[in-house]
Amino acid sequence: MTDLGFEGLNVHWSTSEDMHEVEDGSVQSVITSPPYWDLKDYGHENQIGTADESYEHYHDRMEAVWSECYDVLKDNGTMWVVVDTVMDNGDLQLLPYHIAERAEDVGFHLQDMVAWYKPTAIAGMTARNVVNKKEYVVFLSKSKDFKLNIDSESNNGLEDPAISEERLLGNIWRHPVKRGSAGKNVLHKAPYPISLIDRIVRLSSDEKDTVLDPFLGSGTTAYSALNLGRACIGYELNKEFEDIIIDRLSDLQQKSLTEF
């Protein structure tokens, strides 16, 4: 474990297939974006999802992570997996749905497949004939009775007046992707937008709750959790992210120094 010097943050530089360091039943929500099978090489020999790993083997290893997440979650906890379909030799693999099935196999209840609409997505990012403007947020719960702060996020915006009049949360969320949002050092090519993670943190937890990310990367979940007064535990294999995370979270410290 590394204490990066930020109150409320613990990072483990090891595989999230084994999270014995975290007490069972202590985490309120798991918020993550895993490797999208073989889409990107994150440069660690033990990483999940590489070019020569079969799709089944990838899911076997991911299932071990989902099982650990299940154990560390509180009974009223939830798990949110931001992930997309991937092209495999000209065929679309329904990766988010297969992740949902494997998570259900370890005991999770599937609550929804939220569509994250990316209005700023451009052509050419993946080998598709149509421009892919959405990803998925797989929304799961440990039990049927779970914490969901629906009132914190019920404003769906002007484009959906029927829903917003009733103050109900819809399952299509619009969050534009900002380029270079991981800071100057863009080792990480797949950070998700902070607005999306802020929304999930507020929905799934209260202040002082603990949020866990088993694939921490450049630390977007940590940034959002700490900024919103939650504690955060992260697992990440690639220690090269350490400086990036420290850099991002220092912004937060600067911000809080100027706010008070």
Ligand SMILES: C[S@@+](CC[C@H](N)C(=O)[O-])C[C@H]1O[C@@H](n2cnc3c(N)ncnc32)[C@H](O)[C@@H]1O
């Ligand atoms: C899609 S990225 C996460 C991006 C992150 N949400 C962010 O904001 O930067 C997936 C991450 O999982 C890490 N990873 C791959 N296999 C892992 C494993 N077995 N245990 C922990 N981390 C792993 C990779 O190094 C990569 O940083």
